[in-house]
Amino acid sequence: xxxxxxxxxxxxxxxxxxxxxxxxxxxxxxxxxxxxxxxxxxxxxxxxxxxxxxxxxxxxxxxxxxxxxxxxxxxxxxxxxxxxxxxxxxxxxxxxxxxxxxxxxxxxxxxxxxxxxxxxxxxxxxxxxxxxxxxxxxxxxxxxxxxxxxxxxxxxxxxxxxxxxxxxxxxxxxxxxxxxxxxxxxxxxxxxxxxxxxxxxxxxxxxxxxxxxxxxxxxxxxxxxxxxxxxxxxxxxxxxxxxxxxxxxxxxxxxxxxxxxxxxxxxxxxxxxxxxxxxxxxxxxxxxxxxxxxxxxxxxxxxxxxxxxxxxxxxxxxxxxxxxxxxxxxxxxxxxxxxxxxxxxxxxxxxxxxxxxxxxxxxxxxxxxxxxxxxxxxxxxxxxxxxxxxxxxxxxxxxxxxxxxxxxxxxxxxxxxxxxxxxxxxxxxxxxxxxxxxxxxxxxxxxxxxxxxxxxxxxxxxxxxxxxxxxxxxxxxxxxxxxxxxxxxxxxxxxxxxxxxxxxxxxxxxxxxxxxxx
Amino acid sequence: xxxxxxxxxxxxxxxxxxxxxxxxxxxxxxxxxxxxxxxxxxxxxxxxxxxxxxxxxxxxxxxxxxxxxxxxxxxxxxxxxxxxxxxxxxxxxxxxxxxxxxxxxxxxxxxxxxxxxxxxxxxxxxxxxxxxxxxxxxxxxxxxxxxxxxxxxxxxxxxxxxxxxxxxxxxxxxxxxxxxxxxxxxxxxxxxxxxxxxxxxxxxxxxxxxxxxxxxxxxxxxxxxxxxxxxxxxxxxxxxxxxxxxxxxxxxxxxxxxxxxxxxxxxxxxxxxxxxxxxxxxxxxxxxxxxxxxxxxxxxxxxxxxxxxx
Ligand SMILES: Nc1ncnc2c1ncn2[C@@H]1O[C@H](COP(=O)(O)OP(=O)(O)OP(=O)(O)O)[C@@H](O)[C@H]1O
Ligand SMILES: [Mg+2]
Numbered sequence: 001x002x003x004x005x006x007x008x009x010x011x012x013x014x015x016x017x018x019x020x021x022x023x024x025x026x027x028x029x030x031x032x033x034x035x036x037x038x039x040x041x042x043x044x045x046x047x048x049x050x051x052x053x054x055x056x057x058x059x060x061x062x063x064x065x066x067x068x069x070x071x072x073x074x075x076x077x078x079x080x081x082x083x084x085x086x087x088x089x090x091x092x093x094x095x096x097x098x099x100x101x102x103x104x105x106x107x108x109x110x111x112x113x114x115x116x117x118x119x120x121x122x123x124x125x126x127x128x129x130x131x132x133x134x135x136x137x138x139x140x141x142x143x144x145x146x147x148x149x150x151x152x153x154x155x156x157x158x159x160x161x162x163x164x165x166x167x168x169x170x171x172x173x174x175x176x177x178x179x180x181x182x183x184x185x186x187x188x189x190x191x192x193x194x195x196x197x198x199x200x201x202x203x204x205x206x207x208x209x210x211x212x213x214x215x216x217x218x219x220x221x222x223x224x225x226x227x228x229x230x231x232x233x234x235x236x237x238x239x240x241x242x243x244x245x246x247x248x249x250x251x252x253x254x255x256x257x258x259x260x261x262x263x264x265x266x267x268x269x270x271x272x273x274x275x276x277x278x279x280x281x282x283x284x285x286x287x288x289x290x291x292x293x294x295x296x297x298x299x300x301x302x303x304x305x306x307x308x309x310x311x312x313x314x315x316x317x318x319x320x321x322x323x324x325x326x327x328x329x330x331x332x333x334x335x336x337x338x339x340x341x342x343x344x345x346x347x348x349x350x351x352x353x354x355x356x357x358x359x360x361x362x363x364x365x366x367x368x369x370x371x372x373x374x375x376x377x378x379x380x381x382x383x384x385x386x387x388x389x390x391x392x393x394x395x396x397x398x399x400x401x402x403x404x405x406x407x408x409x410x411x412x413x414x415x416x417x418x419x420x421x422x423x424x425x426x427x428x429x430x431x432x433x434x435x436x437x438x439x440x441x442x443x444x445x446x447x448x449x450x451x452x453x454x455x456x457x458x459x460x461x462x463x464x465x466x467x468x469x470x471x472x473x474x475x476x477x478x479x480x481x482x483x484x485x486x487x488x489x490x491x492x493x494x495x496x497x498x499x500x501x502x503x504x505x506x507x508x509x510x511x512x513x514x515x516x517x518x
Numbered sequence: 519x520x521x522x523x524x525x526x527x528x529x530x531x532x533x534x535x536x537x538x539x540x541x542x543x544x545x546x547x548x549x550x551x552x553x554x555x556x557x558x559x560x561x562x563x564x565x566x567x568x569x570x571x572x573x574x575x576x577x578x579x580x581x582x583x584x585x586x587x588x589x590x591x592x593x594x595x596x597x598x599x600x601x602x603x604x605x606x607x608x609x610x611x612x613x614x615x616x617x618x619x620x621x622x623x624x625x626x627x628x629x630x631x632x633x634x635x636x637x638x639x640x641x642x643x644x645x646x647x648x649x650x651x652x653x654x655x656x657x658x659x660x661x662x663x664x665x666x667x668x669x670x671x672x673x674x675x676x677x678x679x680x681x682x683x684x685x686x687x688x689x690x691x692x693x694x695x696x697x698x699x700x701x702x703x704x705x706x707x708x709x710x711x712x713x714x715x716x717x718x719x720x721x722x723x724x725x726x727x728x729x730x731x732x733x734x735x736x737x738x739x740x741x742x743x744x745x746x747x748x749x750x751x752x753x754x755x756x757x758x759x760x761x762x763x764x765x766x767x768x769x770x771x772x773x774x775x776x777x778x779x780x781x782x783x784x785x786x787x788x789x790x791x792x793x794x795x796x797x798x799x800x801x802x803x804x805x806x807x808x809x810x811x812x813x814x815x816x817x818x819x820x821x822x823x824x825x826x827x828x
């Protein structure tokens with residue numbers, strides 16, 4: 001008997017899942033308030049809502065990670081109790097989490113095999129598992145090396161592992177919590193291909209995203225949550241993007257762009273022939289020359305994994321430069337202490353904010369002063385000025401609309417998007433003279449994303465130099481004064497916005513030089 | 519004379535005692551490696567060891583049954599492991615401090631029981647040497663490696679077994695994942711607390727066995743505080759060995775050889791203050807710990823309690 005038969009023999013296929021009147025309260029927040037939600041086989045049901053609206057909570061209840069305070073769940077019209085992920089898995093529910101659930105030090109195969117019974121009793125049967133992984137991968141076009149360690153994989157590949165994990169367990173209902181937030185446009189296309197194939201094969205899919213065009217492209221129905229309440233469900237064919245936006249936030253949203261001419265001031269940041277090594281087989285930097293002046297936003301476009309992260313890290317001093325110099329405000333800062341950078345008012349919004357930008361077990365207020373905790377503003381001879389810190393936190397929570405029960409809440413219990421906002425608020429609010437912003441709007445709802453973009457433009461107008469690293473070409477085009485393209489650790493070219501077209505940039509991103517383009 | 523150290527007999531003597539002395543380290547460190555791989559730092563090893571040492575000694579003194587002594591020591595260690603598990607896993611107490619608490623408990627309890635139940639220094643007849651047939655007849659090597667008591671063989675056998683369990687079994691996979699990313703393990707239906715209870719109880723049993731190897735195999739007496747910090751060194755060895763059984767073996771051998779050297783320095787009456795000789799292994803501990811890149815390979819969730827929110 002194959003594993004597939006083993007799995008399908010266990011239970012009926014899921015034809016429909018219905019959640020009825022789900023209520024979930026956390027200390028200080030009503031995360032879900034009598035929410036009804038349902039999904040059927042062979043459909044994609046999108047779940048939309050602002051940061052903190054309660055999407056992940058509802059899905060974690062369905063997956064048995066949280067328990068609802070009240071409400072029922074029915075599968076194929078039968079009442080079910082889902083007390084743990086094991087229950088959910090046995091019922092055929094799989095979940096791709098907003099923050100991946102993988103063990104980085106284990107291989108792909110080990111991650112898939114974890115928690116499953118083995119055909120060899122107490123011994124692992126990794127060979128068998130890896131064979132089956134390749135079969136599944138083949139079926140859905142999920143290219144993956146079963147023997148690779150998770151830490152060696154790109155986020156896109158890690159996501160494939162998550163999907164395989166669910167398929168391997170015989171899931172026929174898959175919850176995808178913001179699966180596209182970390183993907184490049186090409187990877188999103190691939191994921192959608194996989195999703196379409198799954199729909200054809202009778203899977204039910206729940207899809208969460210803040211990108212409205214994705215929702216419109218892939219889903220059959222869409223449900224909107226606001227403040228824990230369900231606003232409504234409609235067939236996707238009946239709505240368009242602006243309608244969805246309005247529906248979601250309760251009012252219309254203007255999508256902004258910069259239009260005014262730049263006031264290019266003195267050179268703020270200069271990289272001279274900078275090279276560096278990268279870790280774990282990714283590409284390092286090769287001979288980078290780059291100049292940013294005050295009052296401009298320099299967009300850095302590129303397919304993820306081409307050295308963007310290394311570039312940001314060498315500038316902010318987190319990665320060793322192997323040759324070349326970095327000059328910030330006329331001072332050589334190659335290998336300088338982080339203090340120096342902080343005093344030069346350099347702000348850094350790291351791509352992996354959960355890991356590099358904050359401390360999960362600190363409160364919101366503490367996270368908001370991480371960078372300046374020893375400045376006179378917040379500390380007095382080594383004692384923290386709690387009143388000042390509290391005031392600061394309250395102001396930023398308000399300005400950036402961070403949804404949190406209080407400033408004393410642990411950062412980790414905030415919703416994904418609100419965790420991001422903490423880092424953004426901290427880095428943007430300290431009147432930086434230079435900003436390195438990597439994927440600054442990733443994971444934010446459209447309202448919050450627009451707010452952050454607006455902030456970047458305001459900073460630029462006040463004379464700040466901004467390096468905007470983004471995989472979202474729309475964002476790059478909307479904000480940048482000049483656009484640089486990085487490919488395999490090299491700068492392929494720098495274009496002014498007037499000269500740049502998506503085609504030109506796209507070719508550069510693929511590594512095609514302008515001469516060859518002609 | 520220093521040069522006495524370099525005669526063949528003495529060198530062989532050092533190696534032979536080094537191998538014997540590695541036994542308690544191996545048991546305790548392998549147990550500790552398991553619990554740390556699952557994310558629990560047990561600093562109470564020393565306490566579990568000394569209580570195990572007393573228990574084994576007392577049981578053997580009264581029953582002359584060595585197996586019973588070993589089992590009792592393991593049982594007492596396991597119970598302390600269970601208590602440590604309860605405090606650190608269920609109650610989620612700070613692991614470092616609770617470990618120190620268990621150390622003090624074990625030390626005090628063994629003192630108290632010894633004074634109440636035994637009182638004077640007594641010896642027991644412990645595990646005899648069991649020369650392995652044929653192997654022990656090999657010249658030089660035979661005496662060195664194949665002429666020991668059964669616990670020595672067991673300790674060395676434990677290394678490949680532990681490595682196999684960690685790397686080739688479902689249990690090992692669970693242990694490793696729970697220590698690296700408990701949320702991920704939990705989301706796949708692995709019970710984080712079950713796995714951690716298992717490793718702390720197992721670790722406790724191994725520490726108890728380690729204590730028994732001192733009191734009824736190596737020395738055959740019980741003295742107050744006789745573990746003399748070996749439990750703490752065992753914890754250090756886990757770091758030294760980068761959380762891998764084979765690495766732990768290398769560390770244990772290194773330390774026990776230095777220990778053996780130290781003994782021989784005293785035996786030969788070499789003109790080094792004996793206090794200094796006794797300090798050697800401890801100085802080495804500090805030295806090696808600063809040198810070994812202790813961050814490398816540390817389980818990410820080490821010392822972090824796990825609780826599913828909501
Ligand atoms: N474990 C938790 N403990 C306390 N509060 C929580 C917890 N998880 C979620 N919340 C709160 O519940 C609310 C809903 O959070 P949820 O994660 O469901 O939002 P979301 O819609 O997924 O948002 P995002 O788009 O930012 O991911 C938030 O206010 C959040 O602070
Ligand atoms: Mg979420």
